[in-house]
Amino acid sequence: MDAAFTAEQDEIRRTLRELLGKRSGPDEVKAAVRTAPGYDRELWQLLAHRLGLPGLALPEEAGGVGCGLTELVLACEETGRTLTPSPLLATSLLAAPLIAALGTTEQRARLLPALAAGALTAALVVPGTALSTALDLTADSAPGAWAGGGRAGGVQARPTPAEQAGGGEPDRPGARDGAAVGDGAGARDGAGAWRLYGEAAQVLDGHSADLLVVAAHTGGFARGRAQLFLVRADAAGVVRARQTALDETRPQGRVQLRDVPAELLGSDDEADVCAALAGTGRGAAAALAAEAAGAAGQALARTVEYVRTREQFGRPVGSFQAVKHRLADVYVQVQAARSAAYYAAWDPGQGGLALAQALEALRTAASExxxxxxxxxxxxxxxxxxYFKRAAADELLFGPVHRLRAHAADRAGLFAAAPGSPPTTVPATVPTTVPATVPTAGPAGSGEERVAV
Known part of the structure; x- marks a missing residue:
């Protein structure tokens, strides 16, 4: 296997780094997050037209560039370096893969080219804090658990009278509200056959996206199941507002659905939905890991640059051995996180572990x-x-780190008991405190590799 990047992949990285270096510096980022959508629309269109960034991993027949996850991972590493706010995560990493995996032929033909061109942005609406569960990152995506439950909470879906009767257009006032999502030309098969009501908070780009992919609970409490639906953001009954978020570079919104017409995404097989969400989560985790590794690397680079020039006691701060050791430890973590992200691009099944490694590296680099x-x-x-806020917010959204690792270990069966073995129990005589004579571990950072300061 050749692990080296191709010339085309290196060119994608170089071009994106050059463009973001000119258009997405710290001052530009701070200005962009204070706009209504929370990102620079002009820069987003430039990235879409010049690099095809929104459709980088989509096939050419869907209007995309036809590259793969590796190219998207490299692009996310560069956007992570500058913390560029954009709809890339919500649109290209979460919504578009779900539409490509679950959508009907007509839905894919109608929506994917617009998403790939950057003309349409999308958001995945998952109630509460269940995003990491829905993506199968921190817990199994149990049927219905990621849609808010069946009796109350989350978003509920019910078929229209026409759908209950076996098809046809909804026989109620406002039936034309069911025009196909993303197309104002009129109603299509299945469009508007469902009505959604409920609320979801902390939705990435939920306040500004043009298209909502909504996780909703159907069938009541006894025989309920979770499904995904397409909702036009401008449909009657959709109420959205931007929320205050810890990390302003990841804008979030609250979405209220008040008897809103919706279109079922693909089939109604919940197993297919869970499988598509899990697959989307693996790819998103690899890209998020690269993004966090890029942010950690940039935080480290800026710190090294600062300690080279900042003087204390008549000498640069970076000349002190303790500072060198601390930065060397961060450097090792950042390189390990970058390697893990690249490996996850090749094997998305390792995305959860790579994300845990990268989030930990970013937290350490930002703290230092x-x-x-x-x-x-x-x-x-x-x-x-x-960078500090990005590290904390990403752990809240997609972690925490120990749960990412624990779920990966559970899936791999690392701690599964051997067949026929008795359950492991802790004897009652085991002390609950550590004796004072037990030696503690020494300080970390004894490696030979150093950062030049």
Missing amino acids: AVQLHGGIGFTWEHDAHL
């Missing part, structure tokens, strides 16, 4: 950046806090 920048690093206005 705040610490080693001294008094100025503790101010909210400093750029180091952009």
Whole structure:
């Protein structure tokens, strides 16, 4: 196997880094997050037209570039370096793969070219904090669990009278609200055959996306199941508002659905939906890992640059051995996270472990950046806090790290008991405290590799 990147992949990385270096510096990022959508629309269109970024991993017959997950991972590493706010995560990593996997031929032909061209943005609406569960990252995507439950909460779906009767157009006022999602030309088969009601918070780009892919519970409580539906963001009954988020570079919104017409995405087989969500989660985890590794690498680079010039006691801060050791530890973590992300691009099944490694590296790099920048690093206005907030917010959205690793271990059966073996129990005589004579581990950071400061 040749693990080296191709010339085309290196060119994608180089071009994107050059463009973002000019258009997405810290000042531009801070200005973009304060706009209504939370990102620079002009930059998003530039990325779509020049690089085809929204459709990088979509096939050419769907209007995409025809590359694969590896190219998207490299692109996400570059957007992570600059913390560029964009609809890339919600549109290209979450919504588009679900439409490609579950959508009917007509749905894919209607929606994917617009998503690939950047003309249409989308968001995955999962109630509550169940996004990581729905994507099979921290727990099994149990039927119905990621849609908010059946009796109350989340989003509920019910068929229209016409659908219950066996087909036809909804025989109720406002039936034309069921025009096909993404197309104002009129109603199509299945469009508007369902009505959704409920609420979901903390939806990535939920306040600005043009298309909503909504996880909803159908069938009541006793025989309920979870399905995915397509909803036009401008449909009657959709109420959206931007929420205050810890990480402003990942804008989030609250979505309320008040008897909104919806279109079932693909079939009504819940097993297919869970499988598609799990597959989407694996690819998204690999891209998120690369994004976090890129952010961690940039946080480290800025810290190294600062300690080279900042003087204390008549000498650069970076000349102190303790500072060198701390930065060397961060460097090792960042390189391990980058390698794990690249491996996950080749084997998406390892996306969860790669994401855990990258989130941990980003948290460490951001914390050290705040610490080693001294008094100025503790101010909210400093750029180091952009990376610190990204590290904390990503763990809240897709982690935490220990659950990502625990779920990966459960799937691999690392701690499964051997057939016929008795259950493992803890004797009652085992002490609950550590004796004072037990030696503790020494400090980390004894490796030979160092960061030049």
